[in-house]
Amino acid sequence: xxxxxxxxxxxxxxxxxxxxxxxxxxxxxxxxxxxxxxxxxxxxxxxxxxxxxxxxxxxxxxxxxxxxxxxxxxxxxxxxxxxxxxxxxxxxxxxxxxxxxxxxxxxxxxxxxxxxxxxxxx
Amino acid sequence: xxxxxxxxxxxxxxxxxxxxxxxxxxxxxxxxxxxxxxxxxxxxxxxxxxxxxxxxxxxxxxxxxxxxxxxxxxxxxxxxxxxxxxxxxxxxxxxxxxxxxxxxxxxxxxxxxxxxxxxxxxxxxxxxx
Amino acid sequence: xxxxxxxxxxxxxxxxxxxxxxxxxxxxxxxxxxxxxxxxxxxxxxxxxxxxxxxxxxxxxxxxxxxxxxxxxxxxxxxxxxxxxxxxxxxxxxxxxxxxxxxxxxxxxxxxxxxxxxxxxxxxxxxxxxxxxxxxxxxxxxxxxxxxxxxxxxxxxxxxxxxxxxxxxxxxxxxxxxxxxxxxxxxxxxxxxxxxxxxxxxxxxxxxxxxxxxxxxxxxxxxxxxxxxxxxxxxxxxxxxxxxxxxxxxxxxxxxxxxxxxxxxxxxxxxxxxxxxxxxxxxxxxxxxxxxxxxxxxxxxxxxxxxxxxxxxxxxxxxxxxxxxxxxxxxxxxxxxxxxxxxxxxxxxxxxxxxxxxxxxxxxxxxxxxxxxxxxxxxxxxxxxxxxxxxxxxxxx
Amino acid sequence: xxxxxxxxxxxxxxxxxxxxxxxxxxxxxxxxxxxxxxxxxxxxxxxxxxxxxxxxxxxxxxxxxxxxxxxxxxxxxxxxxxxxxxxxxxxxxxxxxxxxxxxxxxxxxxxxxxxxxxxxxxxxxxxxxxxxxxxxxxxxxxxxxxxxxxxxxxxxxxxxxxxxxxxxxxxxxxxxxxxxxxxxxxxxxxxxxxxxxxxxxxxxxxxxxxxxxxxxxxxxxxxxxxxxxxxxxxxxxxxxxxxxx
Numbered sequence: 001x002x003x004x005x006x007x008x009x010x011x012x013x014x015x016x017x018x019x020x021x022x023x024x025x026x027x028x029x030x031x032x033x034x035x036x037x038x039x040x041x042x043x044x045x046x047x048x049x050x051x052x053x054x055x056x057x058x059x060x061x062x063x064x065x066x067x068x069x070x071x072x073x074x075x076x077x078x079x080x081x082x083x084x085x086x087x088x089x090x091x092x093x094x095x096x097x098x099x100x101x102x103x104x105x106x107x108x109x110x111x112x113x114x115x116x117x118x119x120x121x122x
Numbered sequence: 123x124x125x126x127x128x129x130x131x132x133x134x135x136x137x138x139x140x141x142x143x144x145x146x147x148x149x150x151x152x153x154x155x156x157x158x159x160x161x162x163x164x165x166x167x168x169x170x171x172x173x174x175x176x177x178x179x180x181x182x183x184x185x186x187x188x189x190x191x192x193x194x195x196x197x198x199x200x201x202x203x204x205x206x207x208x209x210x211x212x213x214x215x216x217x218x219x220x221x222x223x224x225x226x227x228x229x230x231x232x233x234x235x236x237x238x239x240x241x242x243x244x245x246x247x248x249x250x251x
Numbered sequence: 252x253x254x255x256x257x258x259x260x261x262x263x264x265x266x267x268x269x270x271x272x273x274x275x276x277x278x279x280x281x282x283x284x285x286x287x288x289x290x291x292x293x294x295x296x297x298x299x300x301x302x303x304x305x306x307x308x309x310x311x312x313x314x315x316x317x318x319x320x321x322x323x324x325x326x327x328x329x330x331x332x333x334x335x336x337x338x339x340x341x342x343x344x345x346x347x348x349x350x351x352x353x354x355x356x357x358x359x360x361x362x363x364x365x366x367x368x369x370x371x372x373x374x375x376x377x378x379x380x381x382x383x384x385x386x387x388x389x390x391x392x393x394x395x396x397x398x399x400x401x402x403x404x405x406x407x408x409x410x411x412x413x414x415x416x417x418x419x420x421x422x423x424x425x426x427x428x429x430x431x432x433x434x435x436x437x438x439x440x441x442x443x444x445x446x447x448x449x450x451x452x453x454x455x456x457x458x459x460x461x462x463x464x465x466x467x468x469x470x471x472x473x474x475x476x477x478x479x480x481x482x483x484x485x486x487x488x489x490x491x492x493x494x495x496x497x498x499x500x501x502x503x504x505x506x507x508x509x510x511x512x513x514x515x516x517x518x519x520x521x522x523x524x525x526x527x528x529x530x531x532x533x534x535x536x537x538x539x540x541x542x543x544x545x546x547x548x549x550x551x552x553x554x555x556x557x558x559x560x561x562x563x564x565x566x567x568x569x570x571x572x573x574x575x576x577x578x579x580x581x582x583x584x585x586x587x588x589x590x591x592x593x594x595x596x597x598x599x600x601x602x603x604x605x606x607x608x609x610x611x612x613x614x615x616x617x618x619x620x621x622x623x624x625x626x627x628x629x630x631x632x633x634x635x636x637x638x639x640x641x642x643x644x645x646x647x648x
Numbered sequence: 649x650x651x652x653x654x655x656x657x658x659x660x661x662x663x664x665x666x667x668x669x670x671x672x673x674x675x676x677x678x679x680x681x682x683x684x685x686x687x688x689x690x691x692x693x694x695x696x697x698x699x700x701x702x703x704x705x706x707x708x709x710x711x712x713x714x715x716x717x718x719x720x721x722x723x724x725x726x727x728x729x730x731x732x733x734x735x736x737x738x739x740x741x742x743x744x745x746x747x748x749x750x751x752x753x754x755x756x757x758x759x760x761x762x763x764x765x766x767x768x769x770x771x772x773x774x775x776x777x778x779x780x781x782x783x784x785x786x787x788x789x790x791x792x793x794x795x796x797x798x799x800x801x802x803x804x805x806x807x808x809x810x811x812x813x814x815x816x817x818x819x820x821x822x823x824x825x826x827x828x829x830x831x832x833x834x835x836x837x838x839x840x841x842x843x844x845x846x847x848x849x850x851x852x853x854x855x856x857x858x859x860x861x862x863x864x865x866x867x868x869x870x871x872x873x874x875x876x877x878x879x880x881x882x883x884x885x886x887x888x889x890x891x892x893x
Contacts, residue, residue, distance in 0.1 A: 011851035012880060019217070022210045029203070046184060047177035074160045080854075081153060083847065085133055086817045106167060113167075116174050132815050141719045145857030145870075146811055152854075213855045219878045222871045223782055225857055292702055292712065292754075299704030299712075336771050338796045380790045400797050402710035403771060422700050422751070444700050445751040446665040487707035491787050494775060494794040512709050513797045514865065530693035533686070535679075559683065559707030559726045637771075638761040 014076050021073035028066040035059070054117045067110040075099045144229045148209050151233075155206035162199045193247055201240035208232035259284040260621045263439055263454040265425045265468060266461035267291075268298030269401075269606035270581075270598055270613075272408035273629070274460055277607075277614040279415035281625035286452060287409075287417060288441055290424035293640070294405040297462050298603065300563030302485045302510050302519040304496060305329060305337055305397030306604040309344060309369060310503055311579060312361035313354075318579040319365040321605045326395060328607060328630045329404075336403035336637060338511070342396025342496030343377060344369070346389045347547065351500045355390055358500060362394075369394050383492040383551045396496040398512050401603065406637035408606070413644070414635050428472045428595070429453060435593035436472065436586075456617055458596045463528050463564040465599040474590040478599050480528040480564040483520035484537040488545070488555035492516050497548045506544025515558055518545035522565075531562035568600040581609045583616050596620070653677045654735040658687055660699065661742040662752050669749075671740070672696070680730035684722065685713050687729060688741065688753075701753040708864060711801030714808070715753055716742040721805035721862040744808035760804050763820055768840060769827030773798050777834060780868055799865045800827060806859030806869050818848040822859035822869035825850055829872035832879060845880045 054060055079099055087095060137150050172179040186192065212228045215221045221228055260283050264271045267289035275287045289295070308322030330339055346352045362369045369392045377391035378384050409419060422444040429438035429451055438453035461468050463480035491514050499507040510517045518541045525531065538560050545552040568582050581601025586592040598613040611627040618625060656678050663669035674691045685703055692699045702712040706725045713724045717732050718740050733739050747755035775787050775794040787796075806822040807813045813821050820843075828840045844850050850873055859869040 011847035011849065012845055012884065014847075015851045016881075019214050022207075023214065026207050026211065029207070047173070047180045050173060050180070070163060074156075074163055077156050078160060080852075081156070083852075084812060084816050086815055109171075110167060113170055113174060135814060136811050143856070143858055143861045145855060145861070149811060149854050149856045216855050216874055217877055218881075219871075219874045222874050225855070225870075292704070294704045294710070295702075295712075299710060300706050303709065334772065336797070338772055338794075340794045340796075380792075382788055382790075398797070400705075400709050400771070402704040402712060422754070424697075444698055445754070447698055485707070487709075491796070494788060494790070494796070511796065513801070514799060515707070515709070517707065530690055533682070535681075561706035561725070636765060638765045641758040641761040643758060 014079075018073055018076040018080075021069045021076070024069045025066070025073055028062060028069065031062065032066065051117060051120050054114065054120075057118075060114050060118050063114055064111055067114075068107055071103050071106050071110075075103045144226050148212065148229050151205055152209050152213070155202040155209075158202045159199065159206060162202075190248075197240065197244050197247060200243045201236060204236035204239045205233065208236050260456070260623060261286070261454045262617060262621075263288065263452060263457045265289075265439070265457065265459050266296070266464075267293045267405070267409065267419060267421065268296055268460065268462055269294070269405050269408070269603050270298075270462065270601070270609050271460040272405045272412060273606040273610035274458060274598065274613050275412035275417040275419075276408045276415065276634075277610040277627055277629050278617060279412045279417040280628055281614060281618060281623060283617075283621075283623065285412065285417035286420060286454065287412070288420045288423040288425055288439070288452075290422065290444065292421040293409055293419070294402045296464070297563045297565065298405055299401050300485070300561050301401050301603045302508070302517045303398050303401050303512050304508065304510055304519075304604070305339065305399050306602055307342065307395045307397075308365055308367050309342070309358070309362055309392075309394040309396070310498060310508075312365045312367055313357050314502070315579055316361065316365050318602070318605075319361070319367065321580060321608055322602060323365060323367045323395070325605045325608050326397065329399070329604065330397060332607075332630065332633050333399065333404055333407050334633070336407060337397050337399045339397040340494045340496075340511070342394045342498060343372075343381065343384070344392040344394055344498045344500040345377070345384065345548070346391070346500040347385060347387065348389070352389055354501050355392075358392065362392075367394065381493050381495060381497070383549045384497065385548060385550055390500065392500065393495075394498070396498070398496060398510055399603075400512070403637045404603070404606075406640045407634040408610075410635040410637050410640035411629075413640060418644075419640075425468065426471075428457065430472070433593070434591070436595040455621055456594050456596065458598060458613060458617060460598050460613075462599055463566040465566060465597050469586075469597065472592060472595070474586045474592055474595065474597075476584050476589070476597050476599060477569055479524050479567045479570055480526070481522050481567045482525050482528060482531045482562045482564045483522050484533065484541060484560065484562050485517055485519040486538050486541045486545070486557060487512075487515045487517045487559040487561075488552055489515060489558040490551075490555040492549050492551050492555070499544075499548065506541050509545055509548045509552075516545070516549070516552065516555070518542070518548075518552070525564065528564035531564060533560050533562055566599045566601075581605065581612075583609075583613050585616060585620065587620075594620075654680050654729065654733075654737075656687070656729060656733055656736075657738045658691060659738055659740045660688070660691065660753070661740075662699075663749055664698075664751055678729050680728065680735075682729055683725055684715075684717055684727045684729055684732060684739065684741070685724040687739070688724065699753075700751045702755075709797065709801060711803035714744055714803035714805040714864075716740075716744065716808070721745075721809050723803060723805070723864040726864065744804055746808050746810070746813045747804065755804075757804055760807060760821065760823065761802070763824035764802055764827055766843060767820070767824040767828040768831045768835075768837065769798075769800065769802070769824070770831055770834070771798050772796070773830070773834065780866065780871065782871075783866070798830075800830075800867045801865055803864065805862045805864065806867075809858035809862040811856050811858065812852055812854055816848070816852060819852050820844065820849050822853070822873060823867075825853070825876055826859075826867050826869035826872040829876040829879070832876070838883065841880050841883050844876055845884075850877045850880060 172183050264287045267287050275285045279285045306322040308319035311319040372391045374388045423441045425439045425441050427440040428436050431437040436457050440451050442449050465478045497509040505521045584597040586595040601609045657675045659671045659673050662672045704710040704712045708726045743753045743755045775796045828844050832840045853873045857870045
């Protein structure tokens with residue numbers, strides 16, 4: 001039928017994830033700023049503060065969750081902007097793979113970084 | 123097709139605010155702030171990499187980050203975040219059919235909220251620290 | 252663009268109003284190749300600017316019974332075949348003074364003679380059914396009136412014609428006729444306004460279905476038909492105050508009908524004769540008069556805002572002193588009899604509601620002239636969806 | 649109703665076949681209470697017979713005369729000249745956006761009508777269910793089942809105003825989505841949900857609300873798209889439970 005391009009079902013799925021990711025970002029950012037100001041009033045402005053901040057496992061999980069949410073939200077958003085530029089189906093599938101690769105790469109890099117910082121403490 | 127040769131070149135006309143409703147300004151603002159925030163996200167991830175290189179790399183970077191220009195950039199990022207976030211909430215609400223008939227007022231109130239927030243952050247960043 | 256091989260008889264129709272589209276459907280269904288040309292798009296002339304009354308004939312059942320009978324029969328057929336663009340809620344004839352009341356008995360007799368099913372309703376009940384009706388109504392008759400969307404009714408016929416192979420050329424203005432040696436019409440010369448280019452098209456027969464402009468076109472070939480363009484004003488207001496068509500119970504006159512349509516009510520109409528009808532300026536006094544008449548029928552119109560005001564020129568046959576006295580029926584002219592020109596037929600007069608019947612009679616004449624025995628089948632089944640008119644050719648075959 | 653005439657210049661977009669487009673100026677004496685379409689028709693009648701434009705009913709029931717007037721979508725048959733310019737002013741008239749241009753002010757709406765057909769758009773609806781749920785307006789109702797011609801006159805102006813339809817080729821468009829919502833609310837045809845539940849359907853709308861702003865007949869396509877989203881999600885959730893349950 002006209003209008004349902006090959007990835008028919010994925011419109012709603014991606015949209016829901018974008019909205020959920022968006023909401024979780026708002027929540028986590030809220031926590032982030034509040035906690036941040038309690039832990040280091042002028043922000044994490046030196047190396048020692050950061051290391052201490054990352055000792056709390058809750059912070060590490062929150063930061064990783066935050067990273068995943070932001071990266072997914074951003075990439076889905078970028079994709080819907082590119083979708084509006086009318087890419088051909090074949091180009092769109094290339095786009096999808098690129099975005100997934102970038103996404104996974106960024107998250108992996110972020111998790112490695114967080115764990116690395118956390119391990120620096122002991 | 124529905125529109126005559128929908129070329130990406132027409133995308134610039136997304137950002138033509140003339141004769142547009144608040145809804146489209148929100149749409150434009152969202153897109154611009156989104157692109158800005160994504161750029162910041164990439165920079166943020168790269169800069170945090172300096173943490174892994176040890177204290178001197180990170181602390182020297184922070185020294186750089188204290189210069190007024192970078193601070194102003196960060197303020198822009200914060201206001202972009204506020205605008206994008208609050209408008210995102212507006213779109214989430216309306217997309218579930220909540221507040222659709224008052225979407226215009228929602229836009230204006232959230233925009234003022236975001237600007238007030240940015241002002242507060244600006245004050246703290248430039249006058250307190 | 253000359254037609255090369257011609258297996259089927261080819262007819263050209265000038266004018267894509269109600270009659271042109273209905274005729275295209277009828278002829279295409281009888282197996283002719285049909286090309287319809289119009290200088291504008293579908294129903295951009297008089298047909299588009301009607302008030303949209305699916306006429307029950309009740310208005311003419313006393314003094315123009317021929318037209319009234321045609322209307323009621325066609326009313327019932329259109330309700331079946333074109334329901335997609337008809338809001339059918341019936342109508343009221345209301346008496347507001349003694350003179351109206353006196354018209355009642357003749358109205359009942361006339362309606363009975365024409366086979367129009369009317370029933371008297373107690374004024375109090377009528378006010379309950381239509382709360383915005385003028386409270387001091389004295390007598391009410393319910394009649395089978397309906398309302399249609401003018402453009403979509405024409406499009407429904409046009410879509411059905413296209414389904415049977417007819418071809419529509421909008422924005423093609425016919426500038427002159429082609430004639431073969433013996434003074435017979437063999438085609439037309441047209442100006443394609445979309446590309447600003449001129450060309451010709453031949454056919455076995457040309458039908459002039461240009462309504463109020465019938466006389467103008469025929470001048471180009473020295474033929475003539477007595478048609479008097481009779482403009483009338485209609486005013487649309489922005490609130491739907493009634494569900495039924497409200498007619499004034501009296502002789503046909505000015506401002507005697509208020510029609511619900513979408514979210515509006517439309518008050519019509521006036522009648523005066525005019526020569527030049529390509530552009531009919533709206534006279535403000537007539538609009539103000541219409542407003543007064545609308546308020547007499549439904550007082551709350553006073554609180555509504557005017558949404559649109561427009562004129563359209565009805566094609567009335569014959570020359571009369573007052574526009575109203577002319578017969579409202581239609582007439583088919585074979586120009587071989589009237590002007591000694593073969594291959595040219597004119598159909599004009601009539602009302603929007605009788606467009607299918609006008610097409611049937613004209614198609615009968617065209618087929619008889621071309622020796623085709625097929626008969627009319629357009630009353631049997633519903634028309635195609637009007638949106639199919641816009642599909643690229645062959646999309647819906 | 650002032651009787652003083654205004655001197656107004658119509659600057660009309662002209663384009664024939666593949667020649668380059670240009671703006672042609674026509675100056676007219678107009679009564680400010682006349683409508684923009686009256687001016688355009690007068691230009692055709694007395695100034696330039698090659699001007700092509702779509703029009704039929706002249707009272708906003710057919711939807712043919714939607715155009716851009718001074719950059720904003722307007723139904724020219726019900727737009728008083730007084731509303732769009734002042735004495736001695738100018739009126740820029742262009743064809744609708746987001747549709748292929750055939751000639752001058754005429755655009756090709758075949759795709760639009762195909763989409764409306766696929767959305768099972770209704771032209772005749774019951775009077776009782778013919779207004780938006782949040783509208784306080786109630787038409788006279790005597791309890792008998794009355795029908796009326798729908799609000800949507802398929803003028804295409806919402807699609808012209810939509811920033812997404814500007815670039816997204818396969819976007820179904822606000823009109824078709826609004827029609828699908830109305831038909832679904834009357835007939836609950838599940839096939840309509842499947843038709844719109846895709847990246848080119850309800851999920852492509854970015855809440856610009858331009859469609860509702862330019863709609864001349866209270867259809868509020870934006871509200872209907874958001875309502876349709878809720879129906880699609882509700883249907884999906886029901887289906888998930890039914891599969892597990």
